[in-house]
Amino acid sequence: MRERNAIVFAAVCQIPPGRVATYGQIARISGLGRLARQVGYALNALPEDSEVPWHRVVNARGEISQRSAAGSESESLQRLRLEAEGVRFDARGRIDLGEYSWDAAR
Numbered sequence: 001m002r003e004r005n006a007i008v009f010a011a012v013c014q015i016p017p018g019r020v021a022t023y024g025q026i027a028r029i030s031g032l033g034r035l036a037r038q039v040g041y042a043l044n045a046l047p048e049d050s051e052v053p054w055h056r057v058v059n060a061r062g063e064i065s066q067r068s069a070a071g072s073e074s075e076s077l078q079r080l081r082l083e084a085e086g087v088r089f090d091a092r093g094r095i096d097l098g099e100y101s102w103d104a105a106r
Helices: 002-012 023-029 036-044 074-084
Strands: none
Touching: 002 023, 002 036, 023 036
16 A cells, blocks of 8 residues: 555656646556556655645646545645646636646657
8 A cells, every 4th residue: 555655656746846647647547557546645645745746636627625524724825826827727626737737748
């Protein structure tokens, strides 16, 4: 499990500032195929002081995924961090993946 998480974290660390990747993209890059939920579980296990840019991972609709913990402030923190990097949200709270998606092939 730790090895899988380390692979996911390494993939997320490749996302440059001002870009986002989906859970599915990170799963594929990490060799997890279509197991996007595993990426979410791995990121959820990060310690609060982690340097991994977890905030750059969004769902396939370009939205910040809701956390299961009631009253969690991580969603607003994620949005604030992305906006500080120049990522813009539309009126529905979505990111234009055509504009901000990270191309791992580059």
